[in-house]
Amino acid sequence: MRMLIGGTWRDSDRTIAVRDPFDDSVIDHVPSATETDASLALESATRGAEVARRLSALERSRILFRAAELVSQRMEAFAVLIAREGSKTIREARTEAARCVNTLTISAEEAKRLVGETIPFDSFPGGEHRVGYYYRFPIGVVLAITPFNDPLNLVAHKVGPAIAGGNAVIVKPATVTPLSALALAEVLLEAGLPPEVLQVITGSGVALGEVLVPDARVRMVSLTGGLEAGRRVARLAGLKKLGMELGSNSPVIVWEDADVEWAVESCVSGAFWAAGQNCIGVQRLYVHDARYAEFRDRFVARTRTYRIGDKRREETDMGPMITEGEAKRVERWIAEAVRLGARVLCGGGRRAALLEPTVLEDVPERASLHREEVFGPTVNLYRVRTVDQAIAQANSLPFGLHAAVFTRDVDLAFRFAYEIECGGVMINDSTDYRLDSMPFGGIKLSGLGREGVRFALQEMTEPKTVCFTRH
Numbered sequence: 001m002r003m004l005i006g007g008t009w010r011d012s013d014r015t016i017a018v019r020d021p022f023d024d025s026v027i028d029h030v031p032s033a034t035e036t037d038a039s040l041a042l043e044s045a046t047r048g049a050e051v052a053r054r055l056s057a058l059e060r061s062r063i064l065f066r067a068a069e070l071v072s073q074r075m076e077a078f079a080v081l082i083a084r085e086g087s088k089t090i091r092e093a094r095t096e097a098a099r100c101v102n103t104l105t106i107s108a109e110e111a112k113r114l115v116g117e118t119i120p121f122d123s124f125p126g127g128e129h130r131v132g133y134y135y136r137f138p139i140g141v142v143l144a145i146t147p148f149n150d151p152l153n154l155v156a157h158k159v160g161p162a163i164a165g166g167n168a169v170i171v172k173p174a175t176v177t178p179l180s181a182l183a184l185a186e187v188l189l190e191a192g193l194p195p196e197v198l199q200v201i202t203g204s205g206v207a208l209g210e211v212l213v214p215d216a217r218v219r220m221v222s223l224t225g226g227l228e229a230g231r232r233v234a235r236l237a238g239l240k241k242l243g244m245e246l247g248s249n250s251p252v253i254v255w256e257d258a259d260v261e262w263a264v265e266s267c268v269s270g271a272f273w274a275a276g277q278n279c280i281g282v283q284r285l286y287v288h289d290a291r292y293a294e295f296r297d298r299f300v301a302r303t304r305t306y307r308i309g310d311k312r313r314e315e316t317d318m319g320p321m322i323t324e325g326e327a328k329r330v331e332r333w334i335a336e337a338v339r340l341g342a343r344v345l346c347g348g349g350r351r352a353a354l355l356e357p358t359v360l361e362d363v364p365e366r367a368s369l370h371r372e373e374v375f376g377p378t379v380n381l382y383r384v385r386t387v388d389q390a391i392a393q394a395n396s397l398p399f400g401l402h403a404a405v406f407t408r409d410v411d412l413a414f415r416f417a418y419e420i421e422c423g424g425v426m427i428n429d430s431t432d433y434r435l436d437s438m439p440f441g442g443i444k445l446s447g448l449g450r451e452g453v454r455f456a457l458q459e460m461t462e463p464k465t466v467c468f469t470r471h
Helices: 035-053 057-073 075-085 090-110 153-164 179-190 205-212 227-237 260-276 289-304 324-339 387-394 410-419 453-459
Strands: 003-005 008-010 015-019 026-031 117-119 130-138 141-145 168-172 198-200 218-224 241-245 250-254 282-288 343-346 358-361 378-384 402-406 424-427 461-469
Touching: 003 035, 003 179, 026 179, 035 130, 035 141, 035 168, 035 198, 035 205, 057 075, 057 090, 057 153, 057 179, 075 090, 075 179, 090 153, 090 453, 141 153, 141 205, 153 168, 153 179, 153 218, 153 453, 168 205, 179 198, 205 227, 218 227, 218 453, 227 241, 241 453, 250 260, 250 387, 260 282, 260 289, 260 378, 260 402, 282 289, 282 387, 289 343, 289 358, 289 378, 324 343, 324 358, 324 378, 378 387, 387 410, 402 410, 410 424, 453 461
Parallel strands: 141 168, 141 218, 168 198, 218 241, 250 282, 250 402, 282 378, 358 378, 402 424
Antiparallel strands: 003 008, 003 198, 015 026, 117 130, 130 461, 343 358
């Protein structure tokens, strides 16, 4: 496939092979963009921002509704593409394609809800003869940097609100999964988006970021990625808006009154969805001592039923990690934890990029599996005895995206919800739940700002105050 710059589909002398991580077969090739390509994308986006800001709310809404309709009509083709270039099984990929339709639909709806308010200037002496209001206007050019684990819907989560707000967008998709972003761009153009409003540039994130991120014409960088990528963008960006979702190390508390059967089922899915390459995936499970043995045995038994292998088979529960190198990294982290005293309850084996779903206990706090975001199919079990201990352990790391609690005690649920330090707490569900219209983001090292269409739309627009004085 070719990249989209200046309203045209462009090739390059240098290309990047896009490979299926299951068998390492080549699916397609995309251009490896140069600094010149990045400069052309910036020039086009600057012109596109002027076009976008003149589109009426109705026009923006119609384009996004039409794009949602087109993705819906081609749902299976998008699902196959997601599954081929990434780690998701075909069933997981269908869910992502459906969510993309929802994200675009919400964006279309929110384009008509971008409202301001009247301001009571007469609420302070000297304002008696003043009336006015504020409205929101587009910021201009948004640079969207997206990851491999949701190669379609996380692009939609940036492009949809940006278009709804009247902005131009430059998308830099993950190098290993660019095809879904390019396919979505084709749909948006077919839906009537003016060509220069959207650029999709493929290639090295580091090299292109050096050109795109610091440029003053970019007024916001919206990044979903790792912590180090976030730090690099923050150093380069200068004075502009930053929206960053930088991952987590999500804790789950299973209390003594929990429905253990349901907790096991939802947390196994939450731990191993997309081979654990999920920023809100379950990583640390704190189980009340009174239910620990029961929960552990059920969790391990359910994990052992997971079928791993070919993503395209309907019966497959979990596919490969995104590369064999990433699978080897997690394998090393498991070995490190074992050397430090952890015990593997099941899994741990690897074949190429396929890493077995792995459950561990007694993982020391100094182990990488405990301290870092694993972004792989592993989960750690811990015993807790008191509420204070559970909260302290949940808050013990410098991440704060999602947490989860399983309990039937409403008062206790409220206490956990208010005292766990994170952007979202799921009660009686795993951390791996996200509605595309809810505010989504983290605190501490998990990021800056919020996504979720309405909330991203606020980030991608600015308020302007208008005040009239009557004489």
